[in-house]
Amino acid sequence: xxxxxxxxxxxxxxxxxxxxxxxxxxxxxxxxxxxxxxxxxxxxxxxxxxxxxxxxxxxxxxxxxxxxxxxxxxxxxxxxxxxxxxxxxxxxxxxxxxxxxxxxxxxxxxxxxxxxxxxxxxxxxxxxxxxxxxxxxxxxxxxxxxxxxxxxxxxxxxxxxxxxxxxxxxxxxxxxxxxxxxxxxxxxxxxxxxxxxxxxxxxxxxxxxxxxxxx
Numbered sequence: 729x730x731x732x733x734x735x736x737x738x739x740x741x742x743x744x745x746x747x748x749x750x751x752x753x754x755x756x757x758x759x760x761x762x763x764x765x766x767x768x769x770x771x772x773x774x775x776x777x778x779x780x781x782x783x784x785x786x787x788x789x790x791x792x793x794x795x796x797x798x799x800x801x802x803x804x805x806x807x808x809x810x811x812x813x814x815x816x817x818x819x820x821x822x823x824x825x826x827x828x829x830x831x832x833x834x835x836x837x838x839x840x841x842x843x844x845x846x847x848x849x850x851x852x853x854x855x856x857x858x859x860x861x862x863x864x865x866x867x868x869x870x871x872x873x874x875x876x877x878x879x880x881x882x883x884x885x886x887x888x889x890x891x892x893x894x895x896x897x898x899x900x901x902x903x904x905x906x907x908x909x910x911x912x913x914x915x916x917x918x919x920x921x922x923x924x925x926x927x928x929x930x931x932x933x934x935x936x937x938x939x940x941x942x943x
Contacts, residue, residue, distance in 0.1 A: 772846070772869070788865035877913065
């Protein structure tokens with residue numbers, strides 16, 4: 729999403745966002761072919777573990793999508809954990825489609841044991857693995873496991889990751905009962921953004937990778 733890219737940006741950091749699925753894979757492949765020091769999947773994620781509230785910071789030890797599993801770089805992950813001692817560590821799930829229902833979240837948590845799910849980490853992990861580049865993932869829970877995501881929240885997301893306010897307003901005219909869910913999600917998003925910003929500040933200019941290189 730665009731706000732994730734704004735938070736992530738900084739000296740020596742190049743952000744890629746606004747792409748999905750095969751388009752994201754193509755953009756990553758082209759960029760990583762030029763080389764870089766590391767790839768980090770950074771942003772928000774849907775909660776799968778019912779004990780994790782919005783704003784929980786997660787440092788991934790691996791990403792799993794279907795039968796495929798990708799481990800994060802152990803040294804980089806350890807550096808992130810040192811910078812973020814309050815973070816929860818564990819498995820992230822990757823999904824090609826939004827996981828918005830409580831039933832879907834529960835099923836994914838029970839099948840994988842994943843803490844949270846997003847739609848980019850598995851693509852980034854595969855690209856990094858293909859190009860032999862260190863990979864890490866730092867995500868923050870936005871919607872908790874016990875709460876569904878209102879359909880309008882998904883419909884109101886533009887192709888570039890920004891929020892299409894017009895689409896949401898139009899949708900509310902047809903489905904006003906979704907307003908309560910959208911307001912709750914807005915509060916959750918505020919907590920997630922604050923935690924994401926704090927985590928970004930804590931890991932420093934190079935997402936803890938530069939500190940690792942200097943050690």
